[in-house]
Amino acid sequence: MSDLLVIGIILVIYLAISIGIGIYGRSKEDNAEDYFIASRKINPWVLFCTLAATNFSAFFFLGFAGASYRAGWGFYGIMAMGTSLVGLSILLLGIPIHKLGKEKGYVTPPELIAGETNSKYLGWIYGAVLVVFTLPYLAVQPYGAGILLETLSGGEIPYFTGALLLTCAMIIYLVLGGMKSSVMTDVFQGIIMFAILIIFVIGFFIHEDIGGFSEA
Secondary structure, three states: OOHHHHHHHHHHHHHHHHHHHHHHHHHOOOOHHHHHHHHHOOOHHHHHHHHHHHHOOHHHHHHHHHHHHHHOHHHHHHHHHHHHHHHHHHHHHHHHHHHHHHHHOOOOHHHHHHHHHOOHHHHHHHHHHHHHHHHHHHHHHHHHHHHHHHHHOOOOOOHHHHHHHHHHHHHHHHHHHHHHHHHHHHHHHHHHHHHHHHHHHHHHHHOHHHOOHHHO
């Protein structure tokens, strides 16, 4: 069995599971609150998984890995600093905003800003800022995935084809299932990522010919 066929089978299974999660998530939704914010009922374990999967993206695995290769292990301190503030931001901002949203029925951040400031214009401005700064980060993910697929397949799967395929699958399961789908898919992807990381670390110690962390 060729490497390309193996990659293709794994990719098809992965995309099928992701889209299946989207279809399942759709069946569990009754209203807009279900679709956009998962009924405000994401438990801490699932929240941790979705935050980890979101954080450990193409930006981390390709961008930070490449920068750390050039600058050394110390570069990961930047990532550690940002990650360490996530818990603090949830405590100081996330919990109060969750309570406020539940009390007043806010679904989106711009809705909260507009409601609390009594200004729909501030809500529109905040929404525009979110779009401007979120879209580039989102665009990095299929870009990184396309590069990865092209590299793993030895150029047999062109960058654009891989990026387009994964983008379409992502849009399908997000549009189908909303936030519940997004969260469940993040958990699925998070489990895969952590499993690969564990195998990777164990492999470093087992295969001494690789050189271990001192050669990384």
